[in-house]
Amino acid sequence: MAITAGELSEIGLDHQNKAALGRLLATGRLAYAQEGPEGRMRAEVRIPPDELVWDPSILVMPHGGDLDLELVNDDTNTHCAHLPSNGDSKWMWLAVYSRGKATLNLDGPGYYWFSSNIGNDEGRGLIGAIVVLGDAPPEARLDRPDQPRP
Amino acid sequence: MTEYVEARPVNFSELSAVVGRAPAVAENVTYERLLDARSEPHNWLTYYGAYNGQRYSPLDQINTENVRRLAPAWVFQFGAAGLHAxxxxxxxxxxxxxxxxxxxxSGWDGWVWAIDARNGQNLWVYKHAIPFDTSLCCGNVxxxxxxxKGKVFVVTLNAHLIALDAVTGKCVWDSTYGDVRAGESATLAPLVVKNLVIVGSSGGEFGVRGxxxxxDVDSGEHVWRCYTVPKxxxxxxxxxxxxxxxxxxxxxxxxxxxxxxxxxxxxxxxTGNPGPDFDGEVRQGDNLYTDSVIAVDVDSGRIRWHYQCTPHDLWDYDSTMECVLFEQDGRKLLAHFDKNGYCFVLDRTNGDLVRVFPFGERITWGEITPDGAVTPKVYPDKEGEPVHFWPGPAGAKEWTHAAYSxxxxxxxxxxxDVGAEVxxxxxQFKESIPYWGASVTVDAEDMRGxxxxxxxSGNEAWRWASRWPLSASVLATAGDLTFVGEPxxxxxxxxxxxxxxxWRFQTGSGHHSSPTTYSVDGRQYVAVPVGWGAWVEGFAPGMLGGQHGDALFAFALPEG
Incomplete structure (x- = not known):
């Protein structure tokens, strides 16, 4: 049976230093990237004060491709962003009250983690997920009848 | 209103000592050079060193007289940042x-590196972003x-074939050739022949169709596909x-x-095992072309002949391992050491069996007679009834390669030499869910290699016993040496x-790779990646807690 947001909140797993020491990963908000006219996507992710969480912590891309990701640090501590992207990971120092844009290229389908890879920001909750929807291109799929899925 | 300062993105590798460029040495690596790869003993130009798969080098600076002086010349390590599959x-x-x-x-999780082979300096790095949830039967490898032709070709776990500029490491083209939603992935080293890059798919434990x-080397255009299971x-x-x-x-x-x-x-x-691995009742018949050596016309992608090593496999005995090409008495042959514990020597012009002989230690699953007749003896047949057999599903030899001098x-x-209870x-089959048809427990205590x-001709010349199953490839050299690592x-x-x-050297982590050898400026090196992992619960479960490092050692004789 799936855990509900209410159950997580009830014991404080979606807060800092309540049930556990940090916040359970990816227990923040979910949001969708916005798609532009040529399929390029954009989104914004913030770090709110004292929560040690990405907001949203689950970002959904409707398909693979380029994502312009605006990162905003509203916390009064310094963090950073280590972001998956084909070719090389992107990285950004996020000083207190800073913002910047990174462009990511991701294949999908599947999901990828991003994080603030300093200290134990990751363990405390600053790991988020980028979920890419869609399918493999038709030319790459198997020549067989459609198969049952879970 | 908050006044924000500007944050600027960088490529993560810029925050390292990586140089960013490599010399343009790969520009003139042509098909003609690959055909005659062993005439360049200082290089190791293809996966096996040459098209014949012998994993043999003519280099002999390091030899039986001086190998005791071999020592690390440099070590390349990488590690990880963030979570990965x-x-x-x-x-x-x-x-x-x-x-x-x-x-x-290449490393795990989409890493590719160009390295100065003299000193270990990282020249460039490429990182393909791999979905954390990619279906992987056996590890992130x-x-x-x-x-x-100036490019470096590599497959990714999410079933892309990508071509990188060999000077900069930047992507030149990217073609998808597998369906990750079906459970497909990709793990092998590509093979360049003529103007083609040839790759195969992974995912046999998820009920896909191999x-x-x-x-095309230049454009990435898809030229042909050869299915290994007929419609x-x-x-x-x-x-x-x-x-x-x-x-x-x-x-x-x-x-x-x-x-x-x-x-x-x-x-x-x-080719690999049939799906499901152990439940043969749902796939009656020999199940061609699984567990086979197939001869494929490189221009058309058509199967010209096949030889099936384990018909109607019930033990997970892939035949994916190398086919070593050699000649005997003027005859063009190939040798294939199979998971099932037998070596098959075939006439490579027509697939005729020349001889078959056991090379594994304990073989109880069945018997193959000298004329190639296969008699299964122990196999999972009745639902819920355990059977035990040797070799276990990792085989008497895993994918790691033999060498021929x-x-x-x-x-x-x-x-x-590891057995298993199955x-x-x-x-029921469901796409992307493992499709084994059995519960499998590999022996964790009774193991050796x-x-x-x-x-x-199949006569054993010598043997060396290890406490551990040998799960790494062998390298043979003209210095009358063979090299192999242990778990x-x-x-x-x-x-x-x-x-x-x-000679022996403790590298700090188990070996599950393929060592190669080369020389630069007249100095011979032996390179071996170490980093213990993958399907350890299958080939050496008694070493599942072994040191899990990641390093590439280059050994050489002391200078001067």
Missing amino acids: GPSTYAFEAAPIVVDGVMYV NRGVAVA HLDAF PGEPGSETWPADGEAWARGGGNCWVTGTFDPETNLLYWG PKTELFYVPVQ TRRRR FLKAFDV SGEFNAFHARTGEPL
């Missing part, structure tokens, strides 16, 4: 390629790259149930690099003619 199962499995002083090597694909009506389809869709989930994946003979114009490729005329084979457990040497981290050199242990 298979965080407990990543392994460093590659065979380093070397072209005129530049090493190209990649077995290496191919280099030709295939080889060829792409109804195609040749070989009579070996599958006439009704139902067993063929569509039939496996036969080509997840290890093949070999090539330019005179026959044939690729020699091994034309100088000694001996094959050197890494042997695993209980048939039928399950051997390095065995055989002559071309415990030891890297060993032996006298190739006698098996006498001559």
